[in-house]
Amino acid sequence: MRRFCLPFVAALAIAIPAGAQGDFIVVQSTTSTQNSGLYDAIVPAFTAGAGIEVRVVAVGTGQAIRNARNCDGDVLLVHAKAAEEQFVAEGYGISRADLMYNDFVLVGPAEDPAQVGATDDIDAALAAIAGSKAAFASRGDDSGTHKKERALWAHAGVAPEGDSGTWYRETGSGMGATLNIAIGMGAYTLTDRATWIAFGNKGGHRILSEGDEALFNQYGVIAISPEKCPTVRADLAQGFIDWLLSDAGQAAIADYRRDGQQLFFPNAGR
Amino acid sequence: MQGFGDAFGAAFALIARFDTDLVEIVGLSLRVTLSATLFACLIGFPLGALLAVGRFPLRGALTVLVNALMGLPPVVVGLVVYLMLSRAGPLGTLGLLYTPTAMIVAQTILVTPIIAALTRQIVADLDAEYHETLRSMGAGAGMRMRTLLWDGRFALTTAALAGMGRALAEVGAVMIVGGNIDHVTRVMTTAIALETSRGELALALGLGIVLMILSLALNSLAMGARVGAARMAHA
Amino acid sequence: MLRLVATGPGPDAAIRLEGVSLRRGGRMVLDGLHLAIPATGITAIMGPNGAGKSLSLRVMAGLIEPDSGSVLPSEAVRGRQEIALVFQKPVLLRRSVRANLRHALAVYGVPRRKRRERLGELLDFGRLAAIADAPARALSGGEQQRVAMVRALAACPKLLLLDEPTASLDPQATAAIETLILNTAASGTAVVIVTHDQGQAGRLADHIRFVHKGALTEAAPAAQFLLAQKSPEAQAYLAGKLLL
Numbered sequence: 001m002r003r004f005c006l007p008f009v010a011a012l013a014i015a016i017p018a019g020a021q022g023d024f025i026v027v028q029s030t031t032s033t034q035n036s037g038l039y040d041a042i043v044p045a046f047t048a049g050a051g052i053e054v055r056v057v058a059v060g061t062g063q064a065i066r067n068a069r070n071c072d073g074d075v076l077l078v079h080a081k082a083a084e085e086q087f088v089a090e091g092y093g094i095s096r097a098d099l100m101y102n103d104f105v106l107v108g109p110a111e112d113p114a115q116v117g118a119t120d121d122i123d124a125a126l127a128a129i130a131g132s133k134a135a136f137a138s139r140g141d142d143s144g145t146h147k148k149e150r151a152l153w154a155h156a157g158v159a160p161e162g163d164s165g166t167w168y169r170e171t172g173s174g175m176g177a178t179l180n181i182a183i184g185m186g187a188y189t190l191t192d193r194a195t196w197i198a199f200g201n202k203g204g205h206r207i208l209s210e211g212d213e214a215l216f217n218q219y220g221v222i223a224i225s226p227e228k229c230p231t232v233r234a235d236l237a238q239g240f241i242d243w244l245l246s247d248a249g250q251a252a253i254a255d256y257r258r259d260g261q262q263l264f265f266p267n268a269g270r
Numbered sequence: 271m272q273g274f275g276d277a278f279g280a281a282f283a284l285i286a287r288f289d290t291d292l293v294e295i296v297g298l299s300l301r302v303t304l305s306a307t308l309f310a311c312l313i314g315f316p317l318g319a320l321l322a323v324g325r326f327p328l329r330g331a332l333t334v335l336v337n338a339l340m341g342l343p344p345v346v347v348g349l350v351v352y353l354m355l356s357r358a359g360p361l362g363t364l365g366l367l368y369t370p371t372a373m374i375v376a377q378t379i380l381v382t383p384i385i386a387a388l389t390r391q392i393v394a395d396l397d398a399e400y401h402e403t404l405r406s407m408g409a410g411a412g413m414r415m416r417t418l419l420w421d422g423r424f425a426l427t428t429a430a431l432a433g434m435g436r437a438l439a440e441v442g443a444v445m446i447v448g449g450n451i452d453h454v455t456r457v458m459t460t461a462i463a464l465e466t467s468r469g470e471l472a473l474a475l476g477l478g479i480v481l482m483i484l485s486l487a488l489n490s491l492a493m494g495a496r497v498g499a500a501r502m503a504h505a
Numbered sequence: 506m507l508r509l510v511a512t513g514p515g516p517d518a519a520i521r522l523e524g525v526s527l528r529r530g531g532r533m534v535l536d537g538l539h540l541a542i543p544a545t546g547i548t549a550i551m552g553p554n555g556a557g558k559s560l561s562l563r564v565m566a567g568l569i570e571p572d573s574g575s576v577l578p579s580e581a582v583r584g585r586q587e588i589a590l591v592f593q594k595p596v597l598l599r600r601s602v603r604a605n606l607r608h609a610l611a612v613y614g615v616p617r618r619k620r621r622e623r624l625g626e627l628l629d630f631g632r633l634a635a636i637a638d639a640p641a642r643a644l645s646g647g648e649q650q651r652v653a654m655v656r657a658l659a660a661c662p663k664l665l666l667l668d669e670p671t672a673s674l675d676p677q678a679t680a681a682i683e684t685l686i687l688n689t690a691a692s693g694t695a696v697v698i699v700t701h702d703q704g705q706a707g708r709l710a711d712h713i714r715f716v717h718k719g720a721l722t723e724a725a726p727a728a729q730f731l732l733a734q735k736s737p738e739a740q741a742y743l744a745g746k747l748l749l
Contacts, residue, residue, distance in 0.1 A: 026368060026449075035468045040452075057368060057449035071357030072367055176467025201469030231357050233366070403596040406566055408585045409612045417608065421599040 013031075024053035025236045028073035029172050030144055033219070034058035036194035036263050042252040046243050052236050060174055061144030068092060068222075071229035076222040079144040079192070092229070093222035093268045097245055100253050100264040101218045104148060106209035107179075108188035118190070120211035128158040134169040135187035136160065140170025143174035144217075147223050149190045152214060154257055179205075192217050194263035210263065213228075219264070221245075274471075280367035280476030292477075296484060299457040302370055302444065303437040306377030307385075310433050314382045315426065319391025319415040323397055333390060344376075346448030351376040355447065363384075368449040373457070376443040381433040388429035393418045396425075427496045431489055438485055458484070519544040519582050519664045519695045520565055525574035526607065527560060529552045535559055536719035537573065542664070544579060546711035547686065551725035551738070553589050553609050553742055557719040558699040559627045563695070566590040579672040586613055589662035594670045595653030599716045602652050604632055606659060613660040613735070623659070631685060644683075647678025654685055665689060667698040671705065683709060703743060715739045 001212060031180055033039060043054045059067065061078040068076045069092055076093065078084060088096050100117040106125055114134035116125045129136050138160070139146035153160055160168040163210040169187065171178045175195045191199075196207070221241050226234045243249045250266035257263065284292050321333050353359050355367040355375075366372045396418050404414050420425065441459035448455030450464060458481045465474035518541040527535035535557045539686040544546050550558045563569045564576060567602070575631055582588050598605050606627050610620045628634045631651050636644060641652055650670055657665060667686070671679040686709055690696045700706055706713060706727060713730040715738065716725040734740045 026451075031467065035464075037468075053454075055368060055449070055451040055454050057451060059449075067356075070359070165360075174467050176469060179469060180466065180471075199469035201471050230358060231362075263488070400596055402568065403592065404612075406568055406590045406592075407612045413612055417598065424599075442520060505638075 002132050021053065022053055023051060023233075024055055025074040025240055027054055027056045027075045027240075028055050028068045028076055029076075030056045030061045030078045030219075031176070032063060032079070032145075032192045032195045033077060035174075035176050036160055037199040037258065038156060038194070038256055038264060042249070042255040044139075045086060050239055052239060054240060060139075060141055061147070061233050062142035062214055068126045071224070071231060074233045075240055076224060077219065078148050079217055079219045081148065081220060082217055083144075083147070084222060087224060091227065092225055094225050094234075096134070096220050096222045097241065098108070098267055098269075099219045099221045099244055100250075100266045101216060102193045102264050103210065103217050104145070104190055104215040105193050106188060106242045106255065107182070107196060107205045108208045109186045110204045111186075112208060113133045113186075114188070116208045119209050122152055122157040122209055122212040122214055125209040126158060129167075129188055130156075130158040130163075131159060132213055134253060135167050135185055137182035137185070137187040137189040139175065141174070143175070143182055143191060144203065145175060145190060152190070155214060161165070163169055164258070170213045197261050197263055198258045218267075233267055273476070276405045276472035277475030277479060280472045281474075281479035283487055284476055290359065292480065293459055294453065295456055295461050298370060298455070299438065299459075299484070302373045302377060303434060303456060305374045306437045307430060307434040309378040310373070310381035310437075310442055311430050313378070314429070314433070315386030315389050315419055316415065317382070318386040318391075318429075319392040319419050321386070321395045322393035323411060323414050323418065331480055336383050337387050337389070340387050342383065343442065344380055344440040344444075345442030345446065347376050347380045348443035351447045367447060368451060370448070370455060372447040373444045373455060376449070376490065377437040377440070377448045380440060380443055381437050384436055385433040386430050388432060389419075389422075389426060392422045392429060393406060396422045424496050424500050427492055434488065434501060435485065438474045438481070438488075459497075517544050518542060518643060519579055520588070521576040521577045522561065522564060523577060525561070525564055525570065525576065527557075527564070527571050532622060534719050535564070535574075537574065538716070538719060539721050540714055540716075541724070542695065542697055543712050544581065544695055544716075545690075545693075546710050547690045547698060547709035548714060549706040549713040550697060550699045550714045550722050551701070551706060551739075551742070552716035556716045558716055559668050560707040560719075561716065562590060562668050562697065562699060563665075566666055575669075585661040587663045588666065589657035589660060589664070591650075591653050591668065591670055592655045595649055597644075597649055597652055597656075600640070602641050602644070603628070603637045605652060606656055607658040609656045615659070627655050627659060630658070630688070632681070645678065647674045647681060649681055650674065650678070651685060654682070654689075658689065662694060664695045664697070664728060667696065669699050669701070671700075671702070677685040679705075703731065715742070717742075 021249045038058050045212045047053055057067065057073065061080045061083070064076060064078050065083055065087055066075055077099070082095050087093050089213070106116070106122065114132040116128050119125050138149060164170055171181050173181065175191055176199065178189055179191060179199055180201060183201060183205050221244055223234065223241055224232050226232045238264065245268040250268055253264050253266045282372035321329060321336065352367065352374060352390045354361045355364065356362055360495060368480050379438060400418060409417065439459065442455055445460050445463060448460065450456050458477060462474045468470050518698055520542050522538050522540040525535050525538045526533060526611050528725070538557065538561060541560060550561065552558050560569065565569055603624065606624055607620060610623055615623055628637050633652060633655060636648060641649065644652065644702060654670065674682065683705065684695055686698065692711065698709060710727040712728050713725055714721060715736065717738045722738045723730065723734060
């Protein structure tokens with residue numbers, strides 16, 4: 001039907017692509033590993049050696065697990081241990097392995113309106129924020145960071161959800177967007193350290209609380225089970241996971257630095 | 271805070287060094303958006319013409335529906351297409367999720383109502399002028415639709431451009447069905463979203479400026495072709 | 506008022522309207538119109554503005570269904586394409602003259618392999634060869650009217666209906682159209698022309714039908730009618746005195 005289409009569209013349009021077809025796997029991932037640039041740093045070495053392309057879909061832990069349940073990935077790389085173990089227990093994952101860790105930090109405006117101070121006691125810090133009703137930006141998206149944040153509030157004996165919309169503000173967004181919002185409104189927020197270090201728009205915000213044991217942030221990696229998901233590229237996925245857990249993979253993670261700081265600490269098999 | 275100066279600097283630097291990643295991203299954006307616009311035209315032009323000149327039951331309801339679908343949020347389209355193309359979905363066996371094809375499908379769905387609705391209006395206006403003539407010639411519905419579409423072709427360029435603009439600008443649908451995978455499904459808008467979430471606001475805005483330039487170039491090209499053709503051939 | 510009533514289906518009529526009435530906006534715009542169009546030659550329909558001349562053409566062309574009365578085409582003009590109508594302000598497509606004619610040939614279902622030949626004939630007949638590739642809507646009024654007439658002839662109709670084809674044209678353009686009309690009639694197509702111009706009626710018409718207030722008031726051979734009108738309405742009209 002030549003006469004139905006406008007010449008300029010016809011001239012410029014390019015035929016439907018089939019998508020590059022080689023060996024590849026899809027990794028359903030949390031956002032911090034992508035936003036901090038980790039994949040850009042370590043994946044090329046794996047691809048060069050194994051000839052397997054790694055396609056990362058970074059959507060936050062909650063969404064990544066849901067996508068994986070729909071069999072829309074071969075590897076799951078997230079940071080919410082309880083949810084990961086449940087995923088494996090339900091048969092969606094073959095097994096879960098610790099991959100690496102870093103920690104969460106509480107960031108806030110330099111003026112520190114809640115007088116959090118530079119404390120390593122996260123309970124006290126959160127209680128101070130709740131007590132002064134200083135603005136706090138929550139991910140509110142069921143991500144790994146959000147799960148951690150809710151656990152921390154619970155441990156501090158505060159139920160901030162009741163104040164949602166006042167000082168407690170749920171952004172329903174990813175870590176980067178939530179950081180942008182927190183900086184824009186002078187609010188405190190909880191972030192993983194890797195995202196914070198790599199974040200380019202820190203404004204006047206700085207780390208106000210860090211070092212509490214409760215802020216430990218463990219990343220896990222799971223091969224998605226071919227029994228639940230017959231289309232999964234199990235061999236390729238296992239190849240990637242084996243590499244991540246190998247000395248070479250662990251060294252690559254340890255070597256990744258931003259501004260001279262190490263972002264992730266490999267701890268496979270420990 | 272990173273300012274506009276940094277953004278323009280970033281945009282200029284990207285273009286000046288002909289950044290290969292940028293070229294790849296722009297290329298994919300063009301491929302996805304133009305393909306989607308083409309398919310949306312192939313569907314939307316005849317559909318709009320049918321709504322304009324056809325006489326069949328539920329035509330009014332269908333027209334309202336098409337007009338309403340113009341306001342469809344891209345993220346909803348993305349979700350629907352995701353649910354269709356997901357391995358767990360009805361079309362999962364096609365293995366299209368996280369491919370450019372999936373992005374083209376989503377944008378085609380997004381853009382078709384816009385092109386169809388604008389086409390309906392353009393064709394209806396033209397039909398007011400042509401109706402009696404075509405009827406006196408005994409032209410059937412199919413011939414009338416073809417005649418009106420061809421004679422409305424210059425106005426329909428605008429409909430196609432409106433559709434293309436929406437496809438080029440949207441991020442919600444391609445983000446969900448494409449996955450923003452580097453070197454595979456990353457396009458201008460998802461790259462901008464990623465850089466924003468990395469806090470690289472100047473780079474994000476710089477990419478936005480490149481996108482604007484791209485959009486300007488496409489529109490200029492189309493308008494130039496339209497004016498030239500209109501002047502040369504069929505005033 | 507004198508009313509002529511057609512008497513029986515004469516064998517020489519291309520189309521006949523019998524007692525056709527049409528109400529528009531609470532007014533009888535056609536009021537029991539009886540009209541027989543001869544199967545050969547040129548018939549001029551005359552009458553004041555608003556008499557129902559243009560409407561009667563549309564009724565004959567099948568574009569308007571009358572509220573009552575009958576439209577009786579003869580056997581020869583019964584096919585959908587046997588009657589062609591050219592509007593007072595013709596609407597040409599936004600294409601070249603050639604493309605306009607090619608479109609008409611396609612609409613009329615002329616087989617592809619015959620279109621090129623037929624297109625050449627039409628361009629020659631309308632003396633349009635020199636402007637064949639010009640955008641049709643950029644042409645002068647006279648040229649556009651010629652294109653519209655030739656387009657109407659693309660289907661080789663047995664009956665051509667023309668609604669004031671020279672209403673807004675200069676004498677030269679008018680002469681070109683009149684030549685085209687005479688050639689059309691000479692080729693065997695019956696022509697109906699709505700006109701206000703007595704001179705034009707004299708130059709072209711073989712038959713005159715005078716319509717007033719949606720009804721026929723006089724039907725006569727042209728020479729006879731122009732010399733002496735029988736109906737007072739026609740007399741008044743040609744004397745410039747008839748008001749609607």
